[in-house]
Amino acid sequence: MNLSRREFTKIGCKIIIGATAGAAIVEPFIINTVAAENSPVQGGYNWEEHFWGYVVDTRKCIGCGRCANACKLENKVPFDEEVYRTWIERYRVKKTSLETREEEVVIDSPDGGIEGFEDDIPAEEIKKAFFVPKICNHCDNPPCVQVCPVGATYTTKDGVVLVDYEYCIGCRYCIQGCPYGARYFNTEKGTADKCTWCYHRITKGLLPACVQACPTGARKFGDMKDKNSEVNKIIDEERINLLKPDLGTKPKVFYIGLDREVR
Ligand code: SF4
Ligand code: SF4
Numbered sequence: 188m189n190l191s192r193r194e195f196t197k198i199g200c201k202i203i204i205g206a207t208a209g210a211a212i213v214e215p216f217i218i219n220t221v222a223a224e225n226s227p228v229q230g231g232y233n234w235e236e237h238f239w240g241y242v243v244d245t246r247k248c249i250g251c252g253r254c255a256n257a258c259k260l261e262n263k264v265p266f267d268e269e270v271y272r273t274w275i276e277r278y279r280v281k282k283t284s285l286e287t288r289e290e291e292v293v294i295d296s297p298d299g300g301i302e303g304f305e306d307d308i309p310a311e312e313i314k315k316a317f318f319v320p321k322i323c324n325h326c327d328n329p330p331c332v333q334v335c336p337v338g339a340t341y342t343t344k345d346g347v348v349l350v351d352y353e354y355c356i357g358c359r360y361c362i363q364g365c366p367y368g369a370r371y372f373n374t375e376k377g378t379a380d381k382c383t384w385c386y387h388r389i390t391k392g393l394l395p396a397c398v399q400a401c402p403t404g405a406r407k408f409g410d411m412k413d414k415n416s417e418v419n420k421i422i423d424e425e426r427i428n429l430l431k432p433d434l435g436t437k438p439k440v441f442y443i444g445l446d447r448e449v450r
Contacts, residue, residue, distance in 0.1 A: 247405035257400035270371035275300030324438030
């Protein structure tokens with residue numbers, strides 16, 4: 188059966204409305220992996236010609252927070268709520284205790300790192316410290332899409348995981364289902380929300396706001412269908428790591444210089 192996402196959505200809703208027990212809701216979870224058939228963008232953009240990817244070079248991140256701030260401004264993410272489409276985590280590995288022989292790792296992300304980070308541990312106690320920008324991985328095998336009972340979250344043909352706000356019923360299953368903590372509840376819309384890689388910008392040939400704002404080039408974005416794109420060159424030439432690769436989510440955010448402590 189070849190269903191468009193909207194056709195599927197109608198069927199999914201009927202099943203759920205008719206359901207009286209959790210078991211009856213399981214079926215749409217299993218079949219709801221269809222990608223969108225119609226592009227959400229009108230005009231000259233052809234989503235068949237692109238397949239987007241993102242690179243984070245943790246060696247270059249200085250934790251300034253400009254990316255997270257630019258994202259909130261661009262995407263109207265509330266500044267007075269602790270919700271983020273992208274954020275920066277600081278990892279500090281303390282020197283091994285001579286008594287216990289244990290290594291302590293302190294991870295923090297105050298206000299998503301938007302205002303930067305304070306030095307609240309004496310430098311002499313720290314063995315190493317680094318920043319890790321995080322964002323939706325736009326997984327090729329996204330659990331958030333699989334658990335959505337109404338087909339409101341879906342994958343575009345150019346590889347971006349989006350939420351259709353008209354169809355989202357705000358059940359929050361996808362927020363629970365994302366193993367990366369990349370989704371939040373948008374209290375204004377009453378729906379789930381997340382990073383779109385600034386879909387409204389990239390489909391006009393612009394960079395995502397976070398990539399544009401980064402002063403050090405720690406974030407890169409590009410078309411993996413373009414053999415000469417910077418993202419493709421980095422993936423070919425650098426040692427790349429993924430977050431939580433064992434989960435089989437197939438992230439499309441590729442990390443360079445990822446420390447073994449990063450979760
Ligand atoms: S990171 Fe989370 S929200 Fe993003 S595609 Fe993967 S599972 Fe979905
Ligand atoms: S703007 Fe760049 S350097 Fe600054 S925190 Fe974000 S990724 Fe790191």
